[in-house]
Structures are given as C-alpha cells and as structure tokens.
Amino acid sequence: MAAVQVALKFLQPPETTSSGGIYVNSFSYFPRKRPMSASFAVSSLESTSTEAVEPEIELEFLGPNSRSDGPYTVERAKARSGEKLLRNIMLDNKIELYATYGKVMNCGGGGSCGTCIVEILDGKDLLNERTSTELRYLRKKPESWRLACQTIVGNKENSGKVVVQRLPQWKK
Numbered sequence: 704m705a706a707v708q709v710a711l712k713f714l715q716p717p718e719t720t721s722s723g724g725i726y727v728n729s730f731s732y733f734p735r736k737r738p739m740s741a742s743f744a745v746s747s748l749e750s751t752s753t754e755a756v757e758p759e760i761e762l763e764f765l766g767p768n769s770r771s772d773g774p775y776t777v778e779r780a781k782a783r784s785g786e787k788l789l790r791n792i793m794l795d796n797k798i799e800l801y802a803t804y805g806k807v808m809n810c811g812g813g814g815s816c817g818t819c820i821v822e823i824l825d826g827k828d829l830l831n832e833r834t835s836t837e838l839r840y841l842r843k844k845p846e847s848w849r850l851a852c853q854t855i856v857g858n859k860e861n862s863g864k865v866v867v868q869r870l871p872q873w874k875k
C-alpha cells in the first residue's frame with residue numbers, strides 16, 4: 704500500500720486534506736490509514752485450500768436379527784481416526800449398544816461389566832488390538848467380538864470402513 708502511494712505521488716503532487724488524507728486527483732481519495740482487508744482475504748483463502756484432510760473412519764452398524772431370513776437394520780456414523788472409542792461413537796449417534804440387562808447394569812465404559820459386546824464383521828485392522836480387559840471377558844468368545852468401551856476406532860492416520868454387528872449374542 705505504501706508503494707502504491709509513493710508511485711502515485713510521482714504522477715501528481717498530493718494535496719493534503721484537513722483529516723490527513725491525500726487527494727491524488729479529483730476522482731480518487733486515499734486516506735492515510737487504509738484498511739488492508741484484501742490482502743487478509745487472500746491469505747485466509749490460501750490457508751483453507753492447503754489444510755490437510757483429517758483421516759476418517761466410516762462405520763456401518765448392522766442390527767440384530769433373530770431370524771436368519773429377515774433384513775438387518777443398518778445405521779451409519781463417521782468418526783475422526785483415533786479420536787473416539789466405539790462405545791462413545793455409538794452412544795453419540797444414538798445407536799443401540801446394550802441388550803436389556805446392559806441398559807440397566809452397564810459400568811459406563813469402565814471395562815468392568817462385559818455388556819458392551821459387538822462383533823467386528825469387517826475392518827478390524829482399523830481398530831486397536833484387544834485389551835487385557837477384553838482378553839479376560841471374551842476369553843471363550845469368537846475373536847471377532849470386542850467390547851465397545853475398549854475399542855479405539857482408528858489410529859489417527861488410517862481411514863476406511865468398519866462394519867459392526869450390534870448385539871451379536873443372539874447368533875450364538
């Protein structure tokens with residue numbers, strides 16, 4: 704801006720106003736303290752276009768089905784990779800996690816009730832390994848079963864899709 708004012712000074716001698724601004728000619732007026740909003744707008748556009756996209760995990764939840772021939776209900780959610788436990792994602796998205804007993808007696812995610820069981824049908828590589836709590840509660844259960852309160856969705860760098868069977872107990 705200062706460079707523009709200096710260049711204009713060479714074109715025509717300035718006339719100073721009572722408020723301190725400079726008249727360059729009869730059509731243009733440049734105040735001494737001109738806001739620089741244009742340059743800020745350009746830099747903010749540049750910063751948004753270069754922002755990195757956060758890795759994200761897509762989740763698909765299949766509802767329980769006591770009859771093998773009927774359709775599953777399917778619910779979907781998304782989460783930033785490595786940011787949340789599966790239990791919290793389900794509760795935040797109002798996706799039912801607990802069976803009747805667990806609804807009343809669950810430990811609130813403390814890893815001490817074993818009622819937040821889900822089955823990972825696809826995408827288990829996008830989750831953390833089974834914790835020692837899970838090894839204790841799920842010792843005699845299929846390897847695909849997890850405790851939702853112990854399961855971290857993503858590792859902050861990966862992305863992809865995880866398919867979860869809710870309340871897999873009805874299958875066994």
Ligand code: FES
Pocket residue numbers: 809810811812813814815816817818819850851852853
């Ligand atoms: S909520 Fe109790 S073990 Fe997961």
